[in-house]
Amino acid sequence: MKRLAIWFAGALLALCAALPSAAQQPLKIGFGMSLTGPLAGNGKAALIAMEIWREDVNARGGILGRKVEFVYYDDQTNPSTVPSIYNKLLDVDKVDLVVSGYGTNVIAPAMPIMMQRQMTFMGLFGLNVNSKFDYDRYFQIMPAGPEPAIGWTQGYFDTAMALNPKPATIALVGADAEYPALCLAGAREQVKRTGLKVVYDKTYPPNTVDYSPIVRAIQANNPDLVYVCSYPPDSAGIIRAANEVGLKARMFGGGMVGTQFAALKTQLGPLLNGLVSYESYAPDVADKFPSVAPFLEKYQARAAKEGVDPLGFYLPPYAYAMMEVLEHAIKGVGSLDQAKIADYIHKNEFVTYVGKVRFAKNGEWSVPRMMTVQYHGITGNDLDAWKKPGHVTVLAPAAYKTGNVATPFQDNRK
Amino acid sequence: MSEIPTALILNAIIAGLLLGGFYAAVSVGVSISFGMLDVVNIAHPAFIILGSYIAYIVNDRFGFDPIAACVLLSPLFFVLGLAIYRVYYLCFEKRGQESLRGLAFFFGILFITEVALVLVFGVDYRAVRTGYSDTTWRLGPVDFPLRLVVPFAVSVTMVASIEMFLTRTFFGRAVLAVAQDALALRLMGVDTLRVKERAFALSIATAAVAGSFLIVIQPVQPAIGREYIGLVFAVCVLGGMGSIRGTLAAAFILGLAESFTATFAGPSWAPAVSFGLLLATLALRPSGLFGR
Numbered sequence: 001m002k003r004l005a006i007w008f009a010g011a012l013l014a015l016c017a018a019l020p021s022a023a024q025q026p027l028k029i030g031f032g033m034s035l036t037g038p039l040a041g042n043g044k045a046a047l048i049a050m051e052i053w054r055e056d057v058n059a060r061g062g063i064l065g066r067k068v069e070f071v072y073y074d075d076q077t078n079p080s081t082v083p084s085i086y087n088k089l090l091d092v093d094k095v096d097l098v099v100s101g102y103g104t105n106v107i108a109p110a111m112p113i114m115m116q117r118q119m120t121f122m123g124l125f126g127l128n129v130n131s132k133f134d135y136d137r138y139f140q141i142m143p144a145g146p147e148p149a150i151g152w153t154q155g156y157f158d159t160a161m162a163l164n165p166k167p168a169t170i171a172l173v174g175a176d177a178e179y180p181a182l183c184l185a186g187a188r189e190q191v192k193r194t195g196l197k198v199v200y201d202k203t204y205p206p207n208t209v210d211y212s213p214i215v216r217a218i219q220a221n222n223p224d225l226v227y228v229c230s231y232p233p234d235s236a237g238i239i240r241a242a243n244e245v246g247l248k249a250r251m252f253g254g255g256m257v258g259t260q261f262a263a264l265k266t267q268l269g270p271l272l273n274g275l276v277s278y279e280s281y282a283p284d285v286a287d288k289f290p291s292v293a294p295f296l297e298k299y300q301a302r303a304a305k306e307g308v309d310p311l312g313f314y315l316p317p318y319a320y321a322m323m324e325v326l327e328h329a330i331k332g333v334g335s336l337d338q339a340k341i342a343d344y345i346h347k348n349e350f351v352t353y354v355g356k357v358r359f360a361k362n363g364e365w366s367v368p369r370m371m372t373v374q375y376h377g378i379t380g381n382d383l384d385a386w387k388k389p390g391h392v393t394v395l396a397p398a399a400y401k402t403g404n405v406a407t408p409f410q411d412n413r414k
Numbered sequence: 415m416s417e418i419p420t421a422l423i424l425n426a427i428i429a430g431l432l433l434g435g436f437y438a439a440v441s442v443g444v445s446i447s448f449g450m451l452d453v454v455n456i457a458h459p460a461f462i463i464l465g466s467y468i469a470y471i472v473n474d475r476f477g478f479d480p481i482a483a484c485v486l487l488s489p490l491f492f493v494l495g496l497a498i499y500r501v502y503y504l505c506f507e508k509r510g511q512e513s514l515r516g517l518a519f520f521f522g523i524l525f526i527t528e529v530a531l532v533l534v535f536g537v538d539y540r541a542v543r544t545g546y547s548d549t550t551w552r553l554g555p556v557d558f559p560l561r562l563v564v565p566f567a568v569s570v571t572m573v574a575s576i577e578m579f580l581t582r583t584f585f586g587r588a589v590l591a592v593a594q595d596a597l598a599l600r601l602m603g604v605d606t607l608r609v610k611e612r613a614f615a616l617s618i619a620t621a622a623v624a625g626s627f628l629i630v631i632q633p634v635q636p637a638i639g640r641e642y643i644g645l646v647f648a649v650c651v652l653g654g655m656g657s658i659r660g661t662l663a664a665a666f667i668l669g670l671a672e673s674f675t676a677t678f679a680g681p682s683w684a685p686a687v688s689f690g691l692l693l694a695t696l697a698l699r700p701s702g703l704f705g706r
Binding site: 035036037038040041043044076077176202203204205206207208209210212213214216217220232233236237240243244245258261262263264267270271306307308309381 | 419422425426429430432433436528529532535536537538539540541543548550557559561562631632633635636637638641642645672673674676677678680681682684685
């Protein structure tokens with residue numbers, strides 16, 4: 001009887017020892033995401049990509065033997081909601097890791113909290129956020145390069161300054177908001193470097209309805225180049241106004257958010273011809289991004305059901321890649337030690353769905369890779385046309401270049 | 415004066431008037447509900463966005479012109495307005511709790527409408543396609559973009575019709591009488607609830623048409639209506655509470671102010687100039703331009 005009791009007690013102890021690993025707590029990753037508000041289309045698209053990653057990683061057995069769970073809240077595309085969201089994630093939900101929501105406007109207000117809590121913070125498409133914080137545990141998946149404001153605008157200005165004859169004047173315009181302000185700051189820096197003369201430099205309120213007075217004022221100054229930093233509704237309004245006014249600039253475009261998404265591509269259709277904008281992926285250079293096409297198949301099937309960007313070229317592959325970097329870093333370190341994770345990300349190169357990623361000291365990509373493109377040959381408003389090569393000429397960077405810019409802007413519309 | 419400034423001035427005038435036409439359409443409903451009936455319908459922009467999405471559906475699925483479709487479907491919004499006012503009256507106005515709780519009620523409707531649109535349509539931007547969206551008429555140096563001209567023409571027709579209806583019909587005069595002295599009207603045996611209910615419903619019906627204008631002019635997403643709350647109340651107050659004529663005039667004034675500021679000073683000054691005009695007008699004429 002005594003032997004049986006000892007045997008039973010031993011078995012119980014063994015079972016107790018085994019229990020923690022069998023009932024491992026999930027690894028919780030927290031974030032705010034724009035699920036309503038002006039940038040909700042991008043936020044939801046990013047969320048789909050992150051969910052695909054979560055399913056993939058859990059199918060591989062999770063991270064550190066723990067299944068991955070997301071805890072996220074809608075930031076309503078409103079920066080003022082962000083601090084309370086991240087405080088709640090860290091204090092109440094007790095998440096293990098945090099990543100950012102989409103865009104400069106919601107990344108910047110999270111930074112002081114990340115710095116105070118010493119958290120490693122992966123950012124999803126924030127422009128030059130770390131320039132004011134200089135935080136050594138911040139990393140940005142947007143390929144804007146180590147000098148983001150410069151890298152973001154480099155392709156446009158390199159292309160413009162290669163024109164013959166060289167352009168002499170430029171108009172700068174953007175919305176009164178965080179991203180356009182940083183984008184315009186980069187453009188102004190480029191203007192200094194290139195010696196262009198600024199003939200118009202204004203901002204507009206984000207709720208502007210009619211952009212034709214702005215475009216007419218630009219036209220009156222007769223600039224060679226027009227550089228615009230805008231959000232989706234203003235991008236559409238400015239492009240329509242440029243069409244109505246008959247803008248005569250040699251190059252028109254810049255950092256226009258929205259032209260990357262199916263909603264504006266199909267809405268504007270032929271009005272996009274001649275516009276110089278930016279893209280992070282295009283079917284015309286699919287061979288340079290071998291992992292993106294299979295990912296997009298998964299993404300597009302879900303996006304169609306959820307009523308978000310059915311193309312998903314711009315943001316979703318990078319949202320997936322952001323999570324891949326985090327996954328590789330944790331596995332590399334073998335723990336959730338924030339300092340070690342940040343150190344690992346600084347020191348290593350990561351192979352992701354969007355290619356090889358290495359981060360500079362300030363957490364930005366070590367080499368800029370956002371593509372400057374020009375749209376052409378669009379005849380209708382069909383979405384399928386954008387799924388095939390033929391409407392996007394990549395102008396920069398050189399490694400991805402597929403052709404030269406066609407100028408003046410209006411000639412592309414004939 | 416050189417040729418370019420003349421063209422700029424002419425274009426600024428036309429752009430301002432066209433923009434004013436749109437502002438009149440989005441504000442006339444608030445002018446009726448807030449200005450005449452004293453119902454602070456803060457949810458009016460949400461009904462405008464609802465109108466935009468109705469326009470989107472009929473355009474996307476059936477290829478109908480969004481503005482024509484919304485004019486035809488505005489009776490549905492009228493019925494919706496009847497139902498909303500009935501709830502508002504029974505829950506708040508009848509109990510004398512319309513001031514603060516009524517405001518919360520309309521805030522609630524604003525958010526519920528937005529969330530419902532998100533759930534049904536998703537959060538992506540929606541736009542319509544019409545035969546005239548990308549067409550611009552040119553008269554000498556002056557441009558007339560049809561995506562603004564068509565809403566302008568329909569808006570002015572709608573606002574003028576409402577003004578005629580209110581001033582030249584028995585029911586319209588009853589609405590104006592309710593705005594002036596509801597108690598006196600009740601003492602004369604008029605069912606003021608019925609009058610207010612229908613007038614409120616009319617204000618919601620105008621939102622359907624204004625919504626179709628909005629989606630013709632720019633892409634919309636469910637929360638975009640919030641951006642117009644300040645504007646519609648500014649137009650209503652500047653024009654004079656309850657004056658349809660004043661609403662039209664104020665809309666043109668703000669449209670012209672915005673257009674001229676954007677053209678000659680810088681677009682970021684446009685809100686300051688518009689609201690500066692509002693403040694100056696209220697300082698000199700507290701009841702607004704056409705207020706009594």
